[in-house]
Amino acid sequence: MTILLGSIADDYTGASDLANTLTKNGLATVQTVGIPDPSLALPDVDAVVVSLKIRSVPADEAVVAAGQAERWLRDHGAGHVLYKICSTFDSTDAGNIGPVTEALSTAAGGGVVLVTPAFPETGRTVYLGHLFVGTEPLNESPLKDHPLNPMHDANLVRVMARQSRGRIGLVDLATVSAGAPAVRARLDKLRAEGVTAAIADAIFERDLEILGEAALETPVSTAASGLGLGLARALVRSGRVPPKATAAADAIRPVGGHAAIIAGSCSRATLRQLAVAEQSMPVLRLDPEKLLTAAPDEISAALSWAGERMDAGPIIIAASATPEAVSRLQSRYGREISGRAIEAATSAIAAELVARGVRRLVVAGGETSGAVVDQLGIPAFLIGPEIAPGVPVLRTIGNPQGDMLLALKSGNFGGEDFFAAALSVMH
Numbered sequence: 001m002t003i004l005l006g007s008i009a010d011d012y013t014g015a016s017d018l019a020n021t022l023t024k025n026g027l028a029t030v031q032t033v034g035i036p037d038p039s040l041a042l043p044d045v046d047a048v049v050v051s052l053k054i055r056s057v058p059a060d061e062a063v064v065a066a067g068q069a070e071r072w073l074r075d076h077g078a079g080h081v082l083y084k085i086c087s088t089f090d091s092t093d094a095g096n097i098g099p100v101t102e103a104l105s106t107a108a109g110g111g112v113v114l115v116t117p118a119f120p121e122t123g124r125t126v127y128l129g130h131l132f133v134g135t136e137p138l139n140e141s142p143l144k145d146h147p148l149n150p151m152h153d154a155n156l157v158r159v160m161a162r163q164s165r166g167r168i169g170l171v172d173l174a175t176v177s178a179g180a181p182a183v184r185a186r187l188d189k190l191r192a193e194g195v196t197a198a199i200a201d202a203i204f205e206r207d208l209e210i211l212g213e214a215a216l217e218t219p220v221s222t223a224a225s226g227l228g229l230g231l232a233r234a235l236v237r238s239g240r241v242p243p244k245a246t247a248a249a250d251a252i253r254p255v256g257g258h259a260a261i262i263a264g265s266c267s268r269a270t271l272r273q274l275a276v277a278e279q280s281m282p283v284l285r286l287d288p289e290k291l292l293t294a295a296p297d298e299i300s301a302a303l304s305w306a307g308e309r310m311d312a313g314p315i316i317i318a319a320s321a322t323p324e325a326v327s328r329l330q331s332r333y334g335r336e337i338s339g340r341a342i343e344a345a346t347s348a349i350a351a352e353l354v355a356r357g358v359r360r361l362v363v364a365g366g367e368t369s370g371a372v373v374d375q376l377g378i379p380a381f382l383i384g385p386e387i388a389p390g391v392p393v394l395r396t397i398g399n400p401q402g403d404m405l406l407a408l409k410s411g412n413f414g415g416e417d418f419f420a421a422a423l424s425v426m427h
Contacts, residue, residue, distance in 0.1 A: 004235055005047040006073030007228070008066050008104075009084040010096065011366040012373050013391075013410040014225070015051035016381070018084045020392035021225040022047050023383045025232035027241060031394065032380040033373055035072045040379050040398050046241050047232075048073065053370040055086065059095030063103045070104055080216055081108070082231060086366075086410075087117045087124040087224035088138060089131055089156055091163065098163035101197055101222045108219035112187045112195055114171065114211060115160065118202035119226030121389050122413070129157040129170045129199045142268050156199045166196030173201040176210055183214035202226065209233055225390060251384030251395040254427040255403045257359025258310045261419050263318035264346045264368025265411030266326050273364070274318055277419040282309050283316040288329055291319060291345040292338065302349050307356070314423055319346050320364070343367055347375035354401055360426040362407045362419060369408040376401065387422045388414040
């Protein structure tokens with residue numbers, strides 16, 4: 001298999017978001033979970049998105065894992081590698097966006113890496129290096145209070161500089177609006193000044209197309225899924241990828257079995273989605289503190305509850321809690337311990353539900369999705385149709401449990417009726 005575009009995603013829901021964007025814009029795409037085993041038969045595709053769980057791990061671990069994935073992608077023909085990050089630039093002053101970006105750039109021979117989390121379709125724009133969520137700067141939006149990586153500075157030049165060794169520059173909107181040649185000239189100028197990475201402004205989809213065209217001529221970029229749109233369209237326009245029908249229809253062939261939803265996200269969007277879903281399907285709300293102090297009992301009770309209801313239709317099991325409740329839990333037990341305990345419990349519940357016949361599974365929350373997919377041992381996904389912006393249906397490839405349909409939802413994605421909408425296209 002020889003691919004044109006490779007990507008390393010720092011979490012699993014972000015990988016699905018990017019794979020969805022690439023597929024919609026003309027690239028046959030597969031999402032793998034980690035570096036594929038040589039024995040795994042992957043279809044012939046234009047792009048591979050390697051899913052990793054490196055957003056919140058120590059920076060040195062993230063650098064090693066990303067480097068291994070980059071080598072695999074280059075060995076399979078990728079001329080450009082996109083390091084896919086969250087559109088809210090989730091990271092701390094220790095990393096991991098800066099350290100991984102620098103390591104990937106060094107491995108590819110250096111240069112200025114174009115960096116942008118912009119994705120106007122989902123309300124993420126960048127102007128003069130500042131990230132906006134809708135009409136609000138990131139640090140004034142509800143997304144500032146991420147439970148693992150709170151973001152209290154909208155100035156991405158400043159944020160990335162704090163976690164990078166090299167200098168960080170800016171490609172402003174006036175330059176982007178002037179077209180890809182102007183962007184390339186700006187990157188050349190920044191490189192001569194000793195800059196190693198540059199935040200790029202983007203307000204409209206056209207800006208992403210320009211940035212994608214410019215970035216494709218460099219070996220590495222760092223961005224949210226929006227730049228994937230630009231890269232994919234640039235490849236198609238170049239004639240290297242002729243327009244083709246995607247495998248979306250094949251990806252949603254019926255699998256039967258039971259349906260379940262597991263929610264670990266504490267975002268306002270997911271909390272609202274749970275409230276809406278509760279009007280039409282049974283919802284069990286787990287006690288997050290019991291998942292730390294009496295996990296076996298809480299898990300056993302949840303499975304008993306599910307066993308009594310699965311035959312009648314979809315069920316929801318949620319460890320989601322309000323930001324205030326999460327803050328109290330983290331204050332008492334520590335952020336890392338709390339997060340890991342909830343991930344372990346929700347993934348254990350999901351695995352047992354699959355063992356009992358669940359074949360259609362929706363998971364809400366990036367960390368929860370990663371834990372569930374790892375627990376199930378799923379090696380790769382074929383990308384199906386889009387449920388909501390950034391969230392496609394995923395069909396398993398090489399799954400030990402047989403064919404399954406999944407949706408992995410970042411906490412902030414989807415409308416109020418997302419859960420019902422997801423199940424309506426998963427049969």
